[in-house]
Amino acid sequence: MNRYMIYLNTKRCIGCHACEVHCKTNKKLPVGPILCEITHDPLKKIKGVPKTEFYFRSCYHCEDPYCISVCPTGAMQKREDGIVFIEEEKCIGCMLCAGACPWHVPQFNPATGKAVKCDFCKDRIDQGLSPACVSKCTTKALKFVEIKPFSA
């Protein structure tokens, strides 16, 4: 059962793309892979004002991820709390994971020759911190949310 998700308060999101760079700098990524993304719909007039909504996407951390079953070395793994991550030492950079993922979430890191993807900054989570994108979001639009079973 996934414990976490990243939620975007679209009312506060201004489409500044800071999250994408905070993610990259925290993971020391070179030009190439971008592990989360902000997108928006084409503008539409609502009550006289052209409007749009922003969306945030990183990895969905699927319940039953194709990227794990296709990984030939067991580098792609899932933690008990649901975080899907890559154990870098085991990754050979074959990128089967990217092909298996319906959204092509895993990306090739030219600096290491291995795959890289969003792991909710698990090292930070384990220290009780938020992922980099959430911690430093320009407008505090991103929230790191712990999903709890509904109890009446």
Place this chain on the structure above:
Amino acid sequence: MRTVWSICGMCTVRCPIKVEVDNNEIKWIEGNPYLLGGSLCARGAAGEALVKDSEKPQTPLIRKGPRGSGKWDPVSWETAIDYLATKLENIISKYGARSIMVSTRGGPWQDMWKAFCFALGSPNYTNHDSACGRNIHHASLSVYGVGRKGFALDIKNTKHLILFGRNILASLGVAEVNQVLDMMEKGGRLTYIDCRQTLTGIKAHRFFMINPGTDYALCLGMINEIINQNAYDAEFIEKYVLGFEELKKFIEPYTAEWAAKECGIKAKNIKEFVSEIAQQKPQVIFHRGWMLSRYRDSFYTSRAIHILNVLMGNIEVPGGQIFTKGAADCQKKGPRNFSSLVKKPEEKRADGVGWRYKHFDAGPGLFHLFYDAMLTEDPYPIKALICYRHDPFTCFPDPEAQKEALDNCELLVSIDTHYSEFGWYSDIILPESTYLERETPIALKKGTKPYLWLRQRVLEPRYNTKANWEIFLLLTERLGLKNVFPFKDIDEIWEWQLEPTGFSIEDFNDKGFIPLTDKPVLYDREKLEGKFKTPTGKIEIISNKLEEAGFPSLKPYESPCRPPKGKYRLIFGRSPVHTHSHTINNPLLHELMPENTLWLNAREAQKLGIKEGDLVDIIADSVKFTGKAHVTEFIHPEVVYTVHGFGREIPYQTRAYNAGFADQKLMEGLLQRMDPVGGGLCLCERFVIVRRSSRNPKRRVEL
């Protein structure tokens, strides 16, 4: 691992930051948690990429080919300083110190180079502001007697924020953006006015897409309607304002119906807007903007925006415009500055400000007017230009016209972290360390809660670069000014600056800044006498100072010129991932936005046969660019728009080289087109031809 408190330098908002560093490597950069809750924008995040970028000057460079040829001799700092000082000494002995001009990008650390200029004996210190906020500043002085930085805007607590083309969420400062969103979360309203839709406008409750250049008409219509509906703060006006009766008379013909027609919007919407703010005042802020060098009447537009605020009575109230407070307001003493060590030379300025143009603020004067002096030697020759952190070729229009004037100079100096287009044309480049590799002197941040702040060195420089203060000390010592600036290093400078304040440098260790007060300082709104520094001590809707200079206080409206058939008005703006030209070559920001596009109205595009993504030619007189089209219905049909800063032509910047196109290079003929009253340039008064480019292939001929 150590924590360094510093200040971001990716744009001129200068957000306070906290950096974790280990073994000269950055581990983490975030916004100062005490002031920004950790938030930082994309540019701030890309700071480390700036440090590691090798495509910037790595050691002092002396030109060896013709100007602009890109042939450089890398030299030591000793050679560079000696070369520069010898040149300066020769120029001083031949033409006098007054022939040296120093320009910096404005801000809290301009003080050092201003003091340098004055210590040499030249009054000709200037900055970039005639292409930025001069109209607003002069308009603010004429209304309140205090400059544009004299008020802090309490946006968070306002009930209605009105933005005239102030794209506040894209030209972003972290604290200000959060104020806007907090205000909206509390139910505050946002009205946005522009001739295109922007990242800010999409959040607005009300959007007026007006005809380009008609902002003044809309202001006048709003003033008329406010008076018509008795929606103004009569008590405040009675107490503090001079000229309200004259305003009432002047405004009579400018009805909401008239303004609606001129601006291309509905009168009903102006009236509804006024009925709304009538209920919300004084918690209504008409944002005065930062950059308002656009049209020939931008000064009067700015003045009208100030007057709209005055009518709301929004001064010195929460949710309004609050006088910025300094150290004295907190019963403290401020830090020392370099200007206190020198006397401003009495020589008249070469830009004519203060004597030929008596209505302008003589502080930094007006940069573009120095070009006149270079060409005509009137009032005297200008032979050297030192630009610190300032790129006039990107900041001001028409670089080719600028070069004609600069060719009369014997010395052009660029002190900057990167290759500026001016630097590329100059005679010597002194590479400054990036903001993460340098310290700055201590500055006082004025505001409702003033504090002391400084930039501290996070990393040792990667290349053979030096901090601003190091370059300053080397140069002043070599020029025999050691007795004026007797400092050994930054520690001595800081200690000397802090002495009157009673604080020590260790006091920055806790939070990275030293607060001078716990609570916001507000004056008693009933006793604001003496706070308005106008000649009469009142808020002056009618300004005798302006009238004496031959300008009306309230200018009758004139419609802007419409573009001739087949042409479009070129306008420009900002993106949240770039800071003008500074960041275009930054690897991580280039990755997000590698080039700009030409926004074009969908119906016009259809007429021209242009589709989204097509290559288009953008043609001024002799300058032509080819770029990509962005076709949208949410831009006025008479304008085309682009993001400023692209179209750079420095081969060493491989990412930015010839990527996109440069609006300022298309602005041929605008270098001396100045708002005569406000001193700002009219940067939105260039019409260009747009056509589908012949470079769009019809078929593929090759395999």
